[in-house]
Amino acid sequence: MADPSSYRPKPGQIPDSPGVYKFRDEHRRVIYVGKAKNLRQRLANYFQDLAGLHPRTRTMVTTAASVEWTVVSTEVEALQLEYSWIKEYDPRFNVKYRDDKSYPYLAVTLNEEFPRVQVMRGAKKKGVRYFGPYGHAWAIRETVDLMLRVFPVRTCSAGVFKNAARTGRPCLLGYIGKCSAPCVGRVTPEEHRELADDFCDFMAGRTGAYIRRLEKDMTAAAEEMEYERAARLRDDAEALKRAMEKSAVVLADATDADLIAVAEDELEAAVQIFHVRGGRVRGQRGWVTDKVENVDTSGLVEHALQQLYGEEAGDAVPKEVLVPALPEHPDAVSQWLAERRGSQVSLRIPQRGDKKDLMATVQRNAQQALGLHKTKRASDLTTRSRALEEISEALGLDTAPLRIECFDISHLQGDDVVASMVVFEDGLARKGEYRRFQIKTFEGQDDVRSMHEVIGRRFRRYLHEKEHTGEWEENPAQSPGQTSQTPGQTSGPAPVPTAPVPTGPVPAPTYPAPDSAAEPREDDGRPKRFAYPPQLLVVDGGQPQVAAAKRALDELGIDDIAVCGLAKRLEEVWLPDDDDPVVLPRSSEGLYLLQRIRDEAHRFAITYQRAKRAKRVRSSPLDDVAGLGDTRKQALIKHFGSVKKLRQATIDEICEVPGIGRRTAESVAVALASTTPAAPAVNTATGEIIEEDDGGSTT
Secondary structure, three states: OOOHHHOOOOOOOOOOOOEEEEEEOOOOOEEEEEEEOOHHHHHHHHHOOHHHOOHHHHHHHHHOOEEEEEEOOOHHHHHHHHHHHHHHHOOOOOOOOEOOOOOOEEEEOOOOOOOEEEEEOOOOOOOOEEEOOOOOHHHHHHHHHHHOOOOOOEOOOHHHHHHHHHHOOOOHHHHOOOOOOHHHOOOOHHHHHHHHHHHHHHHOOOOHHHHHHHHHHHHHHHHOOOHHHHHHHHHHHHHHHHHHHOOOEOOOOOOOEEEEEEEEOOOEEEEEEEEEEOOEEEEEEEEEEEOOOOOOHHHHHHHHHHHHHOOOOHHHOOOEEEOOOOOOOHHHHHHHHHHHHOOOOEEEOOOOHHHHHHHHHHHHHHHHHHHHHHHHHHHHHHHHHHHHHHHHHHHOOOOOOOEEEEEEEEEEOOEEEEEEEEEEEOOEEOHHHOEEEEOOOOOOOOHHHHHHHHHHHHHHHHHHHHHHHOOOOOOOOOOOOOOOOOOOOOOOOOOOOOOOOOOOOOOOOOOOOOOOOOOOOOOOOOOOOOOOOOOEEEEEOOHHHHHHHHHHHHHOOOOOOEEEEEEOOOOEEEOOOOOOOEOOOOOOHHHHHHHHHHHHHHHHHHHHHHHHHHHHHOOOHHHHOOOOOHHHHHHHHHHHOOHHHHHHOOHHHHHOOOOOOHHHHHHHHHHHHOOOOOOOEEOOOOOOEEEEEOOEEEO
């Protein structure tokens, strides 16, 4: 635990300007990012008597080892920079809202020649218009199915579309009138894009004009005694009305607003957002967070606004944002929202009428979400804590292993040998820190030797990271109080050593060397790939694998990491140098956690191994030709029809292919001549030879 006075800036060193500040720990990791209208006043609050600080703030300042700041011109710039740094550094003491699922959106790919309507999740793409998010994907599909009667926009994938265009036959939706079939030329690209634009307008809330137009056309068709057309128009209007009924009217027509409500207690907070477009609720989402920093409702609202609109622009930011409490600096936040939208945005608390009633509904949803989360979390926290305690007791560890790394080897009969490393912290998977390895020092099947190589490579990288951060330097060159006041500059002491210098010989690394000593790598606070050691290292296997892992650590002089193995046959836990395994009860939460970690490592390894195998199977002799890209490979195959015929061609014949020069033709001929074609397959029933042709098999 650090004493904040050891790194407190000198009096008068901190400017009284707006800015953003970062606290770093002894490993130079950024652990907290904040902004201030007056940096001097704000930072002074952190260096008062520890007894007067909030417990969360006290934990943060005693974990930190240095502080630095960047001066900006305005509060809006401070807000933008704070959001960017939180997103970049992922500091552990900042409030970060987390989704419990990936919400689906209704997306229209306006960036394609023939726009497609589909369900999308994940990061948003440029040129795609999104509606939602929705609670369930089936709700989107029901709405789309109703609307395709009136707006028959393409919904098929690129492969189906190309196949229909090649064969000249549309898919089933084209036959039943729920697709305009642009693949076979029933409509022009301009007509299809007009349909897509009308679809987007209807989803954006401009619904009345379309229904009135359909009813007018229906009346005109009936007067002209075109009763079949009138019936179809009637059904289309009813379909649109049913689609509209799925999102009830909650506010006046043409109201575009987002309503944000917060439910909180001492430890956690839940946020619910209702997206209202055209007076109707078009989407809903919710977040939950741990209150790891001392923050009130205003701060929670500000963090929610940053996360909600930090990556948005244009119409994705509504004209009106309704909140339960205004941020500390509402004018700066309103200006930031207006810059993202491109026009004025109203940020306010609803006081009366329909908007206040709807806010009460959103608030009830937030309370229910927090109650449900706490019910689940209580069980999860208790179970995870008990599991870690059981592992600690069974293995004789001094403390509970808060960070566990597990390694597994995967191969197919000795080919494509790979390894995986998965990381669990506090009993939860940290997928962003998973790593994959290819076995480089030998070929064939040898799990023990593979495990030794992988463990050695992982912890050599760890030692090099420690060397680069200066954690082994005994005479730091700078005093603890130094700070940085300009972007991109970092200064301060070398961190206090946290691990002994390895005494054993360190073998030469088998991976690319780190940056040279003449150009030390900048410590920017980002999580490094192999910088942090686990308290427990788990290998998938028994005594041989455990012994190999322990030997790799011993060779590097690392003796403060516990090692164990989990054998699949009897689910027994093996420790180094022990002849008998540790047997945990089948009902043990500790055993269950180890099994989950081992299974996750196995899943991650076998997924990588299958991907490598699939890539190898799809490989071609042309892959070895330097400078020959995919376009010219396809041109060669298209010109000759198959690799077999290309192998029989002369250099002059290869030069006839557009884009292929004589030097490239010679390289192609040499590459194909050096590879032996596979023996032809034989149909054992008929005796026919099945020859390779055009990438497949024909007789």
